[in-house]
Each structure stands twice: as C-alpha cells, then as structure tokens.
Amino acid sequence: EDKVVQSPLSLVVHEGDTVTLNCSYEVTNFRSLLWYKQEKKAPTFLFMLTSSGIEKKSGRLSSILDKKELFSILNITATQTGDSAIYLCAGTTSGTYKYIFGTGTRLKVLA
Amino acid sequence: DTGVSQDPRHKITKRGQNVTFRCDPISEHNRLYWYRQTLGQGPEFLTYFQNEAQLEKSRLLSDRFSAERPKGSFSTLEIQRTEQGDSAMYLCASSRGGAAAGTEAFFGQGTRLTVV
Numbered sequence: 001e002d003k004v005v006q007s008p009l010s011l012v013v014h015e016g017d018t019v020t021l022n023c024s025y026e027v028t029n030f031r032s033l034l035w036y037k038q039e040k041k042a043p044t045f046l047f048m049l050t051s052s053g054i055e056k057k058s059g060r061l062s063s064i065l066d067k068k069e070l071f072s073i074l075n076i077t078a079t080q081t082g083d084s085a086i087y088l089c090a091g092t093t094s095g096t097y098k099y100i101f102g103t104g105t106r107l108k109v110l111a
Numbered sequence: 112d113t114g115v116s117q118d119p120r121h122k123i124t125k126r127g128q129n130v131t132f133r134c135d136p137i138s139e140h141n142r143l144y145w146y147r148q149t150l151g152q153g154p155e156f157l158t159y160f161q162n163e164a165q166l167e168k169s170r171l172l173s174d175r176f177s178a179e180r181p182k183g184s185f186s187t188l189e190i191q192r193t194e195q196g197d198s199a200m201y202l203c204a205s206s207r208g209g210a211a212a213g214t215e216a217f218f219g220q221g222t223r224l225t226v227v
Binding site (some may be wrong): 034036042090096097100104 | 115146153154161177216218219221
C-alpha cells in the first residue's frame with residue numbers, strides 16, 4: 001500500500017534557527033511530491049517536486065527531492081514565529097490524481 | 112474571493128442524522144477532491160471528480176457517503192446516518208487538469224463536523 005512518512009512528528013525551535021523536515025515515500029508509479037503548510041484550517045501549497053536533485057526555493061523555504069532514495073526535505077532558514085504550523089508532505093501517482101499525505105510535522109517556533 | 116469555498120464551516124449534528132456539505136472550487140479548475148482529516152493526522156483521500164465524472168473513491172468511503180458534482184462546478188458530499196466516528200474536518204480541494212506531471216491542488220477552509 002502506498003504510504004508517506006514524515007519526521008519528526010513535532011519540533012520546537014527558537015526564532016532564527018534553521019530546520020529540516022523529512023518526508024519519505026513508498027508510492028507506486030510515483031509522479032510528484034508536494035509540500036503544504038497548514039496553520040489553522042486550509043493547507044496552503046508550498047512546493048511541487050517532480051525531478052530529482054532540483055532545489056525549489058521560495059524566500060526562506062527550500063525543498064529538494066531524491067527519487068533514488070525516495071525522500072524529500074523541506075528546509076526553513078531563519079525561522080520566524082509565523083512559520084509555526086503543521087507541514088504536510090504528499091505523494092501522487094501516475095494514473096490517478098489523489099494525494100497520499102503523511103501525518104505532518106508540527107513545527108513550533110518560539111520568540 | 113476566488114479560492115475554494117466550503118459551506119458550512121461548522122456543523123454539529125446528532126448521531127443518525129444526515130448532513131450535506133457544499134464545495135465551490137476555483138472556477139477554471141476541472142478536478143475536485145474531497146478529503147477527511149482527523150486530529151493529528153494528515154488528510155485522507157475520499158474521492159475526486161474530473162468535471163462531473165467521479166473517477167475514484169476511497170475504500171474509506173462507505174455506502175453512507177455519497178458525493179456529486181452535477182454540472183462539473185460545485186460539489187456536495189452527503190453523509191447519511193452519521194456516526195460519532197464521522198466527526199472530522201472535511202476538506203475540499205481543486206486543481207487544473209491536463210498537465211502530465213499533475214498540478215497542485217488548492218484547499219478550502221474545510222467543514223468541521225461534530226457528531227454528538
């Protein structure tokens with residue numbers, strides 16, 4: 001069965017720290033991996049990764065995919081309290097458009 | 112607001128009652144998804160539509176659950192004879208179709224269902 005596993009489950013850091021969130025996947029006919037940020041209700045889109053080794057960046061956030069080792073990381077540099085959220089990782093497969101989500105990493109950034 | 116819209120935002124119902132939720136996707140999106148999320152878990156896939164066609168349903172979707180997207184625009188999710196285990200956040204999402212690599216889905220604010 002397809003699955004996505006995220007680690008750590010939760011993380012507490014101080015403002016200014018750099019964090020790395022991990023996502024490993026076992027997805028048949030893998031197509032893409034997506035990262036979302038969920039603060040209160042709606043997950044908001046961060047990145048979609050389809051190719052190995054190509055880093056995607058948006059401000060202080062960056063992400064990269066390793067299709068050989070079947071994992072992705074999400075880096076957040078110079079964390080701020082506004083980064084506190086649950087970060088969700090999801091895999092997609094060819095032939096279907098459903099997303100298979102991990103349980104998420106709950107990040108808390110302390111002032 | 113041109114995002115995904117869900118209604119109602121909260122619903123409290125007694126066990127055994129039927130409930131219906133509505134989702135209005137982003138207007139140019141032809142794919143629409145329903146997910147369920149419980150505390151401490153990631154969203155679980157329930158079903159998705161491409162235009163008005165329901166292309167996939169999860170095994171999680173028992174026969175008490177039904178979803179429709181009659182004109183390929185808004186969608187409804189109905190739960191009949193609700194049970195306490197149905198208490199969850201029901202998320203709707205939409206995405207554009209057509210790209211071979213898939214496109215990102217945008218989520219609505221969700222409907223929080225509490226069955227008492």
